Amino acid sequence: MPARFTKMHGIGNDFVIVDWREDAGRVPNAARIQALADRHTGIGFDQLISIEPARDPSCEFYYGIWNADGSPSGQCGNGVRCVAAWLYRDGAIARDVPVRLESPSGPVVVRVLDEGTVTVDMGEPDFTPAHIPLEHAAHATYTLQVDGEDVSFGAVSMGNPHGVVFVDDVADPRVDRLGPLLTAHPIFPQGANIGFVQRVAVDRLKLRVHERGSGWTRACGTGACAAAAVAHALGLATTDVAVELPGGTLTISWHGPGHSLWMTGPAAFAFEGEV
Numbered sequence: 591m592p593a594r595f596t597k598m599h600g601i602g603n604d605f606v607i608v609d610w611r612e613d614a615g616r617v618p619n620a621a622r623i624q625a626l627a628d629r630h631t632g633i634g635f636d637q638l639i640s641i642e643p644a645r646d647p648s649c650e651f652y653y654g655i656w657n658a659d660g661s662p663s664g665q666c667g668n669g670v671r672c673v674a675a676w677l678y679r680d681g682a683i684a685r686d687v688p689v690r691l692e693s694p695s696g697p698v699v700v701r702v703l704d705e706g707t708v709t710v711d712m713g714e715p716d717f718t719p720a721h722i723p724l725e726h727a728a729h730a731t732y733t734l735q736v737d738g739e740d741v742s743f744g745a746v747s748m749g750n751p752h753g754v755v756f757v758d759d760v761a762d763p764r765v766d767r768l769g770p771l772l773t774a775h776p777i778f779p780q781g782a783n784i785g786f787v788q789r790v791a792v793d794r795l796k797l798r799v800h801e802r803g804s805g806w807t808r809a810c811g812t813g814a815c816a817a818a819a820v821a822h823a824l825g826l827a828t829t830d831v832a833v834e835l836p837g838g839t840l841t842i843s844w845h846g847p848g849h850s851l852w853m854t855g856p857a858a859f860a861f862e863g864e865v
């Protein structure tokens with residue numbers, strides 16, 4: 591039986607959204623996800639995202655997240671903005687009202703500002719190594735020998751694992767080499783999304799992310815959150831930061847430990863389809 595889907599993106603990080611509200615608890619086959627994610631022989635996407643009935647009674651809906659390689663994830667920042675926009679267009683949630691949605695790593699709160707803009711309370715960044723997870727004692731920054739050079743990075747969980755490397759120029763070819771090596775490094779037992787941050791100003795960062803399970807993407811919402819959180823924690827960025835990714839800019843606001851981190855940005859519809 592053909593299945594309907596909606597193709598969406600958050601500043602170029604692209605998704606297939608499937609409505610499984612009548613179909614709770616499906617666990618999609620990794621090989622099937624890989625086939626659909628293929629940009630030549632499938633639909634093509636960075637992540638598959640399902641909309642399902644909430645398991646947590648305090649939440650309105652649950653959303654599942656799978657990378658292009660079929661691996662699951664605990665959070666997707668650009669994706670949850672698209673889920674909110676999808677539910678708003680469907681009439682399932684209202685505009686300008688905080689709505690709790692349940693991710694695999696726990697609840698977040700979304701608010702649809704207008705058809706194409708969503709703000710999200712992403713919860714508090716978690717720097718505890720065991721929660722990232724990261725195989726190391728807790729430090730402000732970590733240093734690894736990678737590809738014959740010392741690489742320093744910050745590490746944080748936004749519900750999924752992130753490493754954050756500060757560089758002088760995100761266009762440096764060294765970045766292309768280090769991304770996959772760090773994503774797969776054993777210090778991250780579940781892999782990691784690796785962001786390379788160029789500090790343009792105290793309130794403006796340039797960012798490229800090599801995503802676990804999907805590779806280089808045009809944007810990574812949790813990656814923007816992680817970059818802003820690590821930069822703020824290291825005293826390199828203020829509380830309100832514009833994060834410029836290849837696909838566009840996100841606004842991140844974080845007032846430090848004990849506070850939620852807010853992410854605001856676009857969500858766009860591309861097309862509907864059946865597969």
Ligand SMILES: N[C@H](CCC[C@H](N)C(=O)O)C(=O)O
Pocket residue numbers: 603636637655657662663664665666667668669750751783801802803804809810811812813
């Ligand atoms: N690749 C990520 C999931 C998608 C994150 C990204 N697309 C975002 O917008 O946060 C992981 O395996 O944790």
